[in-house]
Amino acid sequence: MKPDLTIQGLRVAYGSRVVVEGLNLPPLRPGTLTALVGPNAAGKSTLLRGMAGLVPRTRGVVRLGEQDLLAMRIPDRARHLAYMPQGLPGGVALTVLETLVGALRAVPGDRPVSGAEATRRALDLLQRLQIADLALLSLDRLSGGQRQLVGLAQALVRRPDVLLLDEPTSALDLRHQLSVMDLVHRMVREEAVIGVVVLHDLGLAARFADRVVALSQGAVQADGTPEATLTPGLLAAVYGVAGRVERCSQGHLLVLPDAPLPPSV
């Protein structure tokens, strides 16, 4: 039985600018995918970076079972948790495969991975993402969507207990949005990973997440199943948008924004 992830009293700030304050979440369970949604500047990415231990002086509790992730040394934390930031830097003369092998071998820790094993694991994953043909291409020659898939692969290849993804689908076409979310969803299920994904597309959140957490101004506005959280009330309160939430003929939730509400409402 894998442990839950607990977040209590989390405070994340950049210098004197506090973005997230006193944030609590009920335990995140292994094998479930949680979508973090909310308008721009709601603190989604900051919360994710804070949970990943990437923002200095983050206070509060981020605990996996009994282990305090924030108190861990960076290499120890990386054994449990993988984080995918938005975008990859440009001008890097590395092949796709090299970046994945690098992700596995950057810090050997107490479970060093041999070159051959790292290569095999990386290629297996690229195959599952249907981009094995990109393995030997330089990062600089990839399209925006391909880069995003490779960035995702760099996080997945480490087989973490906790997977934090910052907008993994923002640059992808429809087909790849679905296949990436499907893959993340399956991986979370099959390997009992605790998945947290920042999503802008509420349709994807409704479709793939087990749980939706809506943030606004650094605080949780709603938390629960997609059915419970994604409501016209939430669209109005969090996004300032009038809209409907309906079920399609196949039973999937559809979020239909209609019009922006006047600022005073």
Next chain:
Amino acid sequence: MSIHAEIGHAEAGYRRLLLRRATLLVLLAAGLVLAFLLDVATGPARLSLGTVLQTLLAGPGATGPGAEGMNGLIIWQVRLPQALMAILVGAALALAGAEMQTVLDNPLASPFTLGVSSAASLGAALALVLGSGVPFVPQAWLVPANAFLFSLGAMTLLLGLARLRGAGVQALVLFGIALVFAFNALVALLQFLATEQALQQLVFWTMGSLSRASWPQVGALAAAMALVLPFTARAAWRLTALRLGEDRARSFGVDTAATRRGALLRVSLLAGLSVAFVGTIGFVGLVGPHAARLLVGEDHRFFLPASALCGALLLALASVIGKLAVPGLMLPIGIVTALIGVPVFLALVLGRGRMA
């Protein structure tokens, strides 16, 4: 193609890629040996490669009366320290440049362009002119110790700025240029104040010359390289990961702050000692890593040694050119590298402009 065939295909392709890079390193090393022998053979007294090899194999004891003894004297006392210094300085500066480009995430970073060399010059100048420097260091090593300390200071400033949020690539380069101007102005001030004798020595710094290379200096720089290289090798994967960005590298488990601190120490030691011994030699630290990147990419297991080899090769060839360009005169090597380096630097900047 079946799944297994596709994976097998990619695996074989990756193995070929690694083999090609290893071969390139061997070729670079072979080229370096050739350039080194050519460097030793070139000078006012032309020596054949055969004579050079013979004298080298005979060992340092082969000095004495007669033509052979004369050759031995020329090679062991004059040419060899200079040729070895060219290689060591080239390797040290290019390695320092490569690590700087990675940890500062800036393709225009090098000890010369961002003021680390200028800082070292100032440190050296202070020791030369005022005789003031690091306490408890013997007089003979005051210049290198001071140069190291000042380059360490400059690197610390650069790293501090690079870590500030919102400080982009341009800000760092501009700051580096400001450092170059500031340190150069202070060196000029010292020149103004210096005695005749100290001034002569100072001019030698600003030009960058191998002509005063001595065995103890070669030994010191070689020892510094030997000290630094194991740490560089150990950091190779972490530096590779750092190329993918701070957050991602940390998510891979890389303590990026510690990795940067390690690089800072290595760069300061290599750049500081190089400048202390031969003065400011520009552009090797910039061009070496770029040539290496074109040849072997940025897997730092290959990129770092390739940078060092490219830098060493470049400086060995520059040394040969410096001896041949004007008959009967040995041009300071700093002038040669600047003349070669400036067009390469411009090509890099303009090439980036086109890409952006």
